[in-house]
Amino acid sequence: MTAEARPRLRADARRNRDRIIATATQAFADDGPDVPMEEIARLAGVGVGTLYRRFPDREALVVAVVRDSLATTLARARAAADSDAAAAADPATKADPATADPAAAEGRAWDALVNSLNPSHELRLTMRLTSLFSPTTAAAVRADPAITRIRREYAETLDALVLAAQAEGSLRPDVGSGDVAHLLSLAAYGLSRAPDATAEIAFDRARAIILDGLRAHPTAPLPGHPLTTTDLASE
Amino acid sequence: MTAEARPRLRADARRNRDRIIATATQAFADDGPDVPMEEIARLAGVGVGTLYRRFPDREALVVAVVRDSLATTLARARAAADSDAAAAADPATKADPATADPAAAEGRAWDALVNSLNPSHELRLTMRLTSLFSPTTAAAVRADPAITRIRREYAETLDALVLAAQAEGSLRPDVGSGDVAHLLSLAAYGLSRAPDATAEIAFDRARAIILDGLRAHPTAPLPGHPLTTTDLASE
Amino acid sequence: MTAEARPRLRADARRNRDRIIATATQAFADDGPDVPMEEIARLAGVGVGTLYRRFPDREALVVAVVRDSLATTLARARAAADSDAAAAADPATKADPATADPAAAEGRAWDALVNSLNPSHELRLTMRLTSLFSPTTAAAVRADPAITRIRREYAETLDALVLAAQAEGSLRPDVGSGDVAHLLSLAAYGLSRAPDATAEIAFDRARAIILDGLRAHPTAPLPGHPLTTTDLASE
Amino acid sequence: MTAEARPRLRADARRNRDRIIATATQAFADDGPDVPMEEIARLAGVGVGTLYRRFPDREALVVAVVRDSLATTLARARAAADSDAAAAADPATKADPATADPAAAEGRAWDALVNSLNPSHELRLTMRLTSLFSPTTAAAVRADPAITRIRREYAETLDALVLAAQAEGSLRPDVGSGDVAHLLSLAAYGLSRAPDATAEIAFDRARAIILDGLRAHPTAPLPGHPLTTTDLASE
DNA sequence: AATGAATGAGGCTTCATTCAT
């Protein structure tokens, strides 16, 4: 995403690169992590050679796909956090709670949290990916510095959202950002590969139930201690 | 229960078969769905020839593994349902709520439901498998008659538990057995392959939060309608 | 060659293995070091799978070919050394120099040396191989323990032949076994790939001239010091 | 000398061409005959496109490299022959044998022959190349008209040197220029790719021994008949 | 019946060559 490691690709090369990542994301989601490289190339409308010129091997492609997808997730979470901050600073919004979205009745920070956890269909599919790859590939993904950085920044953003929601009293106090990330990634895993009405409904309902479980009225103490995203780093 | 198509194997052959399934289950859990057949055979201490004598091809082995695992899950759920029924019929138990497990305070049917959803580590690993196999293999699994039957029986058992819990007022009324099955399989997906303390804690906490979300005090109506396990059949 | 690392192959497997090595030796000689593995398999009348079952990768095959060829060279040199020793111990032979082969007039030790350096056509072709492989593969060859051992034993045998020939005064005293090995491997390199009358003659003449240069009448001191085969170990 | 088919390149284009040949020569010597075209282009500091503009395909590049190297060898041999002829015509030199280099005691023609066979390290490396290329490429090299011409001219030059040395009695009479060329190319083959002190010494010693074998005192008749360089043309 | 050897289709990757910028 940043300029660091990108020596300014030619326009068409750049276009190809983006198309390959998008195609690969979809292909992994549709056909599992073993889609032949040639299939991906074909779907992207390029030759295998081009694919390999951009990504020296399958692992590099997987890493790029995950990196891209996480970057988008991070951007979305950040946008949610920022709009929350903006709203908090805006007297107009603050002044009239009556105009608030009824579904947002729990409080602004809660809404921001929920919002940040409402990934697009494509993103949710990508979230499934990590769990699908072979242990070796998964290790390569975790070892990637860019991915590590994005995860760290994502953790920080989510931490802020979690703390704000707990401060306003809408999120149960005995959970950490790690718990929240874990639960929502679970919901995403549950999605079947192909877009499917039932899967969508099941996801929406699961998410709603999970959110109910996260609200600020625990019936019983949770086992263990609040998990931070750091606790899940090796997952 | 499984006598139908099984022409009564000799004891040692039967032992071989069981060991292969156990080994394969472990191998899939440890190394992902792509473990070579030869590796499985080696781990099971038999030649590939023997493996292929029992399971005509890789798909047949996978189906057998899933079938075996689901059968165990079903047995566990049934035991939970039965003990609930027995308890319900037993005045002694009914008479003295004070002796109840504090964690079980929500009611007997709730406890039975929770109990049926507390799979062993090995089982939870196996539950992940289905989502790991290629779409083709996954389709073969769903098409297997024995698996279909087990799923149906499991659905019936879970339906009963869900209805009982709703009857006693401990489970929110706007969920179906499909929602429950979905949520719990989600929690299981989250487990990483290797046994890992953090993953265990994350699982336990996620499960607790999900159960809180399932309790009988919804804050907002759920989208859609209660899902039955039939709704999820194609998942 | 020894039983150490060979867990007793099944008869047909053993036959296949031998045929693959023989075929590969010929194929490398005919078509250079880049012959496709599939071509070698085809020529040997086996499937690629069989080739790869015996030799995990191309490098392993090359190492086996070189190992095999060096072992034969060693055996031949040893036979020459032994027959020399036997002859030396046999009074009948000793008694009548008049019956000696005229071409052997230089002395028994000289004959033994020359004899040990008269490799078969196939062997000479194989000797070329080492110089043909890529640096990486050549390094693998040198790193092979069996090859190292054979080279050492070969060096010892050649040392004895060289010393004996120098003792009887037929070999110039300012050369070592390293010089001899080097020169004769050179002659072998000169052979073109395909059997070819001109190449044969050129080889025979080159060998004769080199032998003349090695005889005990140096006209000028050689540069450097006598080379041992150890000096050439890394070559 | 090479103006025939060369439509007069621009100076910088010429410089590019020369650099590519020099780079390729070095690359072949360092990394074997399989260096990728792209690697050669990179080392030469040009794009592949430029490389292909100069040399329509890999074979053309190899041919150019060999051609270039042989031309240098020819020039050197000619210089040796010419200085011999000049010395022969110069009474001053002839008059005072006492001033002769001690190592040159065998006679002027012998010295000229030896001198012409003392290639630089780089050249000797290049000489190895021919034997490293695949049979197909080697055939293309032999089929190249320019190379054929250079070889013919080289043969004529070497013939003259050989005859002169035999006339002065320093070279054994039963060898031809083909034998000489063959033996010396052998010595060069022995050089390992990287500059290496041991290889250098081994080469010098082998060359000295071979020269001893070529001196005018045959101990036994050579097999076959004197080889001309023509006899070796197909080698 | 058990074993493990043989087979070959299929996936990964490289690199000579062509072509758009």
Add this chain to the structure above:
DNA sequence: CATGAATGAAGCCTCATTCAT
């Protein structure tokens, strides 16, 4: 013209499956 991106044929290797011992 130079550049380097794109292409795809071809080689390496793996592994599901079959078959001889």
